[in-house]
Amino acid sequence: MIDKLGYCSNDIKYMMEAVSSGKYIHMSSTAVYQPKVIDTREELFDGLHKELVWCNRSDFPYDEIKRQAECALWQEYRDRKRIAVRSPFVTSKDDYTKRLLFYIEHAIKGMPMHIDNLDSRMSLIHAKEAGEFLAYLVDKDFEGAINGCSDNTVSIREILDYVETKTGKKPIISSSGETAPYNGEQDYSINTDKAKKLGYLFSNLNDWLWDLVDYYVDITSMNAR
Numbered sequence: 043m044i045d046k047l048g049y050c051s052n053d054i055k056y057m058m059e060a061v062s063s064g065k066y067i068h069m070s071s072t073a074v075y076q077p078k079v080i081d082t083r084e085e086l087f088d089g090l091h092k093e094l095v096w097c098n099r100s101d102f103p104y105d106e107i108k109r110q111a112e113c114a115l116w117q118e119y120r121d122r123k124r125i126a127v128r129s130p131f132v133t134s135k136d137d138y139t140k141r142l143l144f145y146i147e148h149a150i151k152g153m154p155m156h157i158d159n160l161d162s163r164m165s166l167i168h169a170k171e172a173g174e175f176l177a178y179l180v181d182k183d184f185e186g187a188i189n190g191c192s193d194n195t196v197s198i199r200e201i202l203d204y205v206e207t208k209t210g211k212k213p214i215i216s217s218s219g220e221t222a223p224y225n226g227e228q229d230y231s232i233n234t235d236k237a238k239k240l241g242y243l244f245s246n247l248n249d250w251l252w253d254l255v256d257y258y259v260d261i262t263s264m265n266a267r
Contacts, residue, residue: 049108052096066123071104075087080163089113124185126187131167132167145205148213149212155215158226160197162197164195166251191232209259
C-alpha cells in the first residue's frame with residue numbers, strides 16, 4: 043500500500059488499524075531532518091528512538107508532525123514491512139502549493155518579495171518522478187527510510203536570474219515585501235545513494251526545472267496582459 047496522505051502519528055495509526063497490507067509505503071518528507079545539510083543522509087533522523095507523541099495535523103508545525111508520523115511507523119508497527127520515502131519540495135505544472143510560481147509571478151508583475159535565502163542551495167523533485175519512485179519500491183526487497191530527490195540543487199537567485207534573462211523583469215526584493223515560500227531553507231542537498239543501490243536513478247534537476255520555469259513564465263506573462 044502507498045500512503046500519500048499520512049501527515050501525523052494519528053494518521054498512521056488510523057491507516058494501520060483500518061488496512062492490512064504486506065508492505066506499507068509512507069510518503070514522508072526531508073522536513074524530518076533538523077537541520078538539512080549538504081549530502082543529507084537517512085541516518086540523520088532516527089524515528090525509532092525519538093519520543094513518540096500521538097498527534098493531529100494541527101498540533102505541531104509540518105516538520106514535527108512528519109517526524110511524529112515516522113515515530114509511529116517505526117515504533118508501533120514493527121510487524122509490518124515499512125518504507126518511508128523522504129522527498130524535498132515536490133513541484134510540477136499543477137502544483138497546488140504554487141510555491142515556485144510565487145517567485146515567477148512576483149518577478150514578472152513587479153511585486154516586492156521578502157527573500158531571506160537567495161543563495162542557499164536547495165533540492166526539488168518533480169511530482170511525476172516522486173510518484174514513480176513510490177511505485178518503484180512496491181516490489182523491492184527494502185525496508186526503512188529512503189531519500190527520493192532529483193540530482194543537483196538550485197538557488198532562488200538562479201531562478202530569478204533566469205526569469206530576468208527571459209523577460210527583462212528585474213525582481214524586487216525587499217524586507218517589506220510578501221514573505222517568500224521557501225524562506226528559512228539553508229544550504230542543503232539530499233543524498234540518494236540508497237535509492238541508487240536499489241537501481242533507481244533520479245533525473246537531473248536541470249533536465250526539467252527550466253522547462254517548468256518557462257511554462258510558469260508563459261502563463262504568468264499571458265495572464266498579465
